Amino acid sequence: MPRMVIVLLASCVLIGWALFPRGAQAAGLTPREPELAEYEARADAALEALMSLYWNPALRMFNNAYPCENCNEPFHYWWQAHGIDVLLDAYERTGDDVYLQRVSDMYDGLRWRNGGHLFNDFYDDEQWMALALLRAYTLSNDERYLHAAQRLWDDIRNGWNDAFGGGISWRKSQRDYKNAPANGPAAILAARLYRITGDEAHLEWAKRIYGWLKSHLLDPETGLVWDGINRTGDGAIDKGWLFTYNQGTFVGAGVELYRVTGDEAYLLDAKRTAHAALTRLVDLNGIFLEDGQGDGGLFKGILVRYLVELYKVDRDSAILEALRKNADSLWEARMPENVFGPRWRVPRHYGTVDLSTQLSAVKLFNLVALAHALEGEEVE
Numbered sequence: 206m207p208r209m210v211i212v213l214l215a216s217c218v219l220i221g222w223a224l225f226p227r228g229a230q231a232a233g234l235t236p237r238e239p240e241l242a243e244y245e246a247r248a249d250a251a252l253e254a255l256m257s258l259y260w261n262p263a264l265r266m267f268n269n270a271y272p273c274e275n276c277n278e279p280f281h282y283w284w285q286a287h288g289i290d291v292l293l294d295a296y297e298r299t300g301d302d303v304y305l306q307r308v309s310d311m312y313d314g315l316r317w318r319n320g321g322h323l324f325n326d327f328y329d330d331e332q333w334m335a336l337a338l339l340r341a342y343t344l345s346n347d348e349r350y351l352h353a354a355q356r357l358w359d360d361i362r363n364g365w366n367d368a369f370g371g372g373i374s375w376r377k378s379q380r381d382y383k384n385a386p387a388n389g390p391a392a393i394l395a396a397r398l399y400r401i402t403g404d405e406a407h408l409e410w411a412k413r414i415y416g417w418l419k420s421h422l423l424d425p426e427t428g429l430v431w432d433g434i435n436r437t438g439d440g441a442i443d444k445g446w447l448f449t450y451n452q453g454t455f456v457g458a459g460v461e462l463y464r465v466t467g468d469e470a471y472l473l474d475a476k477r478t479a480h481a482a483l484t485r486l487v488d489l490n491g492i493f494l495e496d497g498q499g500d501g502g503l504f505k506g507i508l509v510r511y512l513v514e515l516y517k518v519d520r521d522s523a524i525l526e527a528l529r530k531n532a533d534s535l536w537e538a539r540m541p542e543n544v545f546g547p548r549w550r551v552p553r554h555y556g557t558v559d560l561s562t563q564l565s566a567v568k569l570f571n572l573v574a575l576a577h578a579l580e581g582e583e584v585e
Contacts, residue, residue, distance in 0.1 A: 240577065241574065241577050241578055244529075244532065244570070244573050244574040244577050245298075245574050247532065247536055247570045247574075248298065248567075248570040248571045248573075248574045250543045250570075251543055251545065251563075251566055251567045251570045251571075252291075252295050252567055252570075252571065253543070254542055254543040254544055254563070255267070255291070255563055255564070255567050256307075258271045258542060258544065259271055259273075259560055259563060260307075261273075261277070264277065264314055264318065265310045265311060265313055265314025265315075265317070266285050266288065266310075266311050266314045266315060266318065267284075267285065267288045267560050268560065269281055269284070269559065269560050270557050270558065270559050270560060271544060271557070271558055271560075271563070272557060280318055280319070281560070281561070282315070282319065282325055282327075282330050282334070283325075283327070283329070283330040283333045283334070283500075283503075284500075284503065284560050284561050284564065285311065285315055286330070286333040286334040286336070286337045287333065287337070287503055287506070287507075287561070287564050287568075288311065288560070288564060289308050289311055289312075289334075289337040289338070289341060290336070290337045290340065290510070290568075291564055291567050291568055291571070292304045292305075292307050292308050292311070293308065293337070293340050293341060293344055294567075294568065294571040294572060294575070295571060296308075296344060297344070297575065298571055298574055298575055305341075305344070305345050308341050308345070309347070312338070312341075312349065312350070312353075315334075323353055323356075323357060324357070324360055326376050326377050326378060327375065327376045327377075327387075328361050328364040328373055328374060328375060328376060328377070328387045328391070329375060329384075329386040329387040329390060331357045331360060331361050332357075332361060332387070332390035332391050332393075332394055333390060334353075334357060335353075335354040335357040335358055335361070335394050336354075336390060336393060336394050336397070338350040338351075338353050338354045338357075339351065339354040339394065339397055339398065339401070342354065342401075343401065351401070354394075354398070355398070358394060358395070358398060361373065361391060361394070362410065364377070364380070364387065364391075365414075366380055366381075368380065368381040368383065368435070369381070369383050369421065369434050369435060369440075370417065370420075370421065371413070371417045372387075372388055372414070372417045372418070372421065373387045373388050373391050373414065374387060375387045375433065381435055381438075382433060382434075382435050382436050383417075383421070383433060383434050383435065384422075384432055384433025384434070384436070384443075385418060385422050385430050385431070385432055385433060385450075385451040385454065385455065386432075386433075386450065386451065386454070388414050388417065388418040388422075389418060389430070389451060389453075389454025389455050389457065389458050390454050390457075391410075391414050392411050392414040392415040392418065392454075392458035392461070392462070393411075393454065393457045393458050393461050395407045395408070395410040395411035395414060396408065396411040396458070396461035396462050396464070396465050397461060399411060399465055400461075400464065400465050408465060408466075411458075411461070411462055411465075412462065414458075415458050415459075415462060415471075418430075418455065418458070419455075419474065421434060421442075422434065422442070422451075423455070423478075424444070427481050427485065428477040428478045428480070428481040429447055429452060429478065429481045429482070429485060429486075430447075430451040430452055430454075430455045430478065431443055431444045431446065431447070431451075432446035432447075432448060432451060433446070447485070447486065448496060448501075448504050449482060449486055449493055449494075449496060449504045449505050449507065449508040450496070450503070450504035450507045450508065452478050452479070452481070452482040452486065452508055453482075453504075453507040453508035453509070453510065453511040453512070454507065454511065455474075455475070455478050456475045456478050456479050456482075456508075456511040456512065456514070456515055457475075457510070457511035457514055458471075458475075459471040459472060459474040459475030459478070460472070460475050460511065460514045460515050460517075460518055461514075463475065463518060464518065464585070472518065472519060475515050476515065476519065476521070479512055479515055479521075479524060480523070482508060483523070483524070483527050486508075487527075488550070490530075490534070490550070491527060491530050491531075492530070492531055492534050492549050492550045493505045493508065493531055493549055495547050495548055495549075496547070497547055498547050498558070498559040498561065498562050499559060499561065500561060501547070501561075502547055502559050502560075502561030502562030502563075502564070502565055503561045503562075503564060503565055504565070505549065505565050505569075506564060506565030506566070506567075506568035506569060507565075509528060509531075509565070509568055509569050509572055509573075510568055510572060512524050512527075512528060513528070513572045513573075513575065513576045516528075516576050516579070517576075517579065517584065517585050518584050518585055519584065520579075520580075520584060525576055525577070525580065528569070528572070528573050528576060529573060529577070531549055531569060532569055532570060532573045534549055534550045534551075535549040535550070535566060535569060535570075536570075537550075537551055538550055538551045538552070538553040538554070539553065540553055540554060540555070540558070544558045544563060545558065545562065545563060545565075545566030546558055546562060547562050549569075
């Protein structure tokens with residue numbers, strides 16, 4: 206039976222469970238199934254809003270905001286990388302090939318907008334693009350994406366230097382500033398390249414980058430990740446900058462290294478930082494704190510992504526419960542047309558919503574649905 210027919214039949218069954226939950230339970234079905242239908246419906250609604258309100262077919266990428274009035278300057282390269290990742294979430298969840306076609310469209314559109322290539326001045330931005338394209342390769346087997354990710358990785362490695370004991374620089378024009386955004390995703394990327402290619406050099410890079418990040422920017426008392434060192438040229442660590450983004454990428458790096466090495470020390474690191482974020486970067490109701498719009502609009506979504514990656518290898522019910530709580534709260538705070546502001550709780554946001562902010566919301570709903578479906582199954 207074709208995959209789309211299976212998906213449509215499954216959707217009809219799930220909708221039936223959502224409409225008749227008592228009957229489903231009376232028939233011996235688990236309570237999880239009607240709940241899953243509800244999370245799937247929310248994910249569909251958020252995704253439909255993204256595709257109908259933000260997608261720009263002329264540019265072959267997403268608009269920077271909704272509503273959009275001359276909104277596409279500047280070019281937010283790394284937001285679009287996360288747009289690819291969200292399309293891949295949708296493909297994983299639904300099996301609909303239309304999302305892989307959109308990824309192909311974006312690959313062409315991004316190269317055109319970026320001058321015929323995918324290189325960037327910011328190493329962290331290149332890492333997000335490489336991660337998205339590497340994942341596109343694993344889901345599509347399209348060699349273009351693997352080749353592009355490897356070329357970006359070759360460039361990213363040039364960011365490593367001896368200033369402050371190693372680490373990858375934030376950008377090519379500021380080589381003595383090292384931060385978590387340029388090292389957490391790099392460790393994830395190197396570990397995934399090792400998993401795909403088997404090249405031991407990638408694993409050594411992953412371990413080296415992770416080791417530098419842990420020894421220089423991880424607070425040993427709390428398990429939270431500081432942002433960076435030497436941003437203003439004074440050698441100081443930005444200990445006051447505690448962002449959901451950085452906790453997420455450190456968790457993700459630990460998970461990926463655990464996957465490829467089996468060393469539980471990496472898993473323990475990931476769990477400690479995850480639980481620190483779930484207790485220290487939330488409000489009194491357990492809802493993730495705001496990081497604003499602009500680049501900050503992506504931060505919570507990044508944490509959500511890697512909390513789900515942790516859940517895949519360690520079925521910690523506290524993580525799934527926290528994600529559900531945030532998804533339920535954000536759904537209550539939705540705007541008309543299923544647009545979602547930076548505040549994941551009521552009162553809802555009013556006004557323009559940046560692409561970055563909508564992407565985080567779509568990530569949350571898609572990933573909660575994917576994680577919810579894993580409940581009760583064996584770990585990877």
